[in-house]
Amino acid sequence: MPHFVTNSLRARLIEGVHAAGREVLAIYQRGFSVETKDDDSPLTEADMASHHALVALLEDLTPEVPVLSEESAEVPYATRQAWQRYWLVDPLDGTKEFVNKNGEFTLNVALIDDGVPVFGIVHAPAVGGGGGSTWVGQVGGEVFKISQGVYANIQVRELPDPEAEPWKVVGSRRHGAEAFDAFCAALPNHECVSIGSSLKLCWVAEGKADLYPRLAPTSEWDTAAAQAVVTAAGGEVLNAETLEPLRCNQQESVLNPFFIVCGQRDARWENALRAI
Numbered sequence: 001m002p003h004f005v006t007n008s009l010r011a012r013l014i015e016g017v018h019a020a021g022r023e024v025l026a027i028y029q030r031g032f033s034v035e036t037k038d039d040d041s042p043l044t045e046a047d048m049a050s051h052h053a054l055v056a057l058l059e060d061l062t063p064e065v066p067v068l069s070e071e072s073a074e075v076p077y078a079t080r081q082a083w084q085r086y087w088l089v090d091p092l093d094g095t096k097e098f099v100n101k102n103g104e105f106t107l108n109v110a111l112i113d114d115g116v117p118v119f120g121i122v123h124a125p126a127v128g129g130g131g132g133s134t135w136v137g138q139v140g141g142e143v144f145k146i147s148q149g150v151y152a153n154i155q156v157r158e159l160p161d162p163e164a165e166p167w168k169v170v171g172s173r174r175h176g177a178e179a180f181d182a183f184c185a186a187l188p189n190h191e192c193v194s195i196g197s198s199l200k201l202c203w204v205a206e207g208k209a210d211l212y213p214r215l216a217p218t219s220e221w222d223t224a225a226a227q228a229v230v231t232a233a234g235g236e237v238l239n240a241e242t243l244e245p246l247r248c249n250q251q252e253s254v255l256n257p258f259f260i261v262c263g264q265r266d267a268r269w270e271n272a273l274r275a276i
């Protein structure tokens with residue numbers, strides 16, 4: 001069966017996400033005020049500009065497919081449950097990084113099919129020079145990174161022998177540090193790096209990191225697009241307890257379980273997870 005996202009739809013999606021990214025970048029560069037949402041997380045005009053641009057894009061390209069965005073997520077579960085296929089959007093992941101001006105924020109668009117993220121675009125407008133960086137993945141199909149207009153196929157890297165080359169473990173700048181440290185303490189020789197947003201999953205997808213343990217809360221829109229990229233690149237995003245792949249839209253709550261992103265399963269990190 002042909003994939004729902006044809007090459008021409010994919011090209012128009014990438015173009016539209018890039019246009020939304022340019023709006024976000026313009027706000028980032030000219031300055032903005034910061035509001036606080038009910039859950040105490042920050043909100044800027046860039047979150048809303050990106051939300052409106054991405055929802056309009058998706059409604060225009062595929063009017064028959066519903067859209068759930070972080071900024072319009074009050075859809076009752078009874079309604080969502082009936083969705084076989086929908087777009088799941090985080091218009092600005094890493095809002096705290098955006099506010100702190102370190103560039104580590106992303107726009108995220110995922111296609112969910114029967115709970116499985118099957119296609120994703122993650123765009124980081126301020127990473128990697130002019131035009132930013134974009135990761136695009138279709139499960140069972142192509143997966144590539146676009147930087148400075150150049151398309152390059154990506155894949156996860158094979159876990160090295162840690163004595164010859166340390167494993168690279170990527171973590172959040174702000175969340176779950178204690179559990180992260182406990183996990184790392186039980187690993188063989190490794191190095192840790194921190195970055196904001198869904199960029200962490202993209203690093204595993206392109207082989208810049210081996211593991212991303214997320215032992216702190218996230219929502220489905222934070223991870224779905226990048227999960228599709230990781231999966232298409234040969235890796236996995238697994239529930240930290242059951243080691244089953246994460247699925248979306250399985251329950252009322254949109255919160256993810258704690259999870260780990262890997263290039264490959266390996267008893268050494270699985271044991272480290274069990275040890276904490």
Ligand SMILES: Nc1ncnc2c1ncn2[C@@H]1O[C@H](COP(=O)(O)O)[C@@H](OP(=O)(O)O)[C@H]1O
Pocket residue numbers: 041090092093094095096171172173174175195196197198217218219222255
């Ligand atoms: N208590 C909590 N519940 C749900 N999600 C949380 C959370 N604390 C942080 N997050 C999520 O973690 C994301 C940031 O992760 P990181 O610090 O690794 O970059 C946030 O994305 P947003 O910036 O889109 O709000 C937010 O969704």
Ligand SMILES: [Mg+2]
Pocket residue numbers: 090092093094221222
């Ligand atoms: Mg987010």
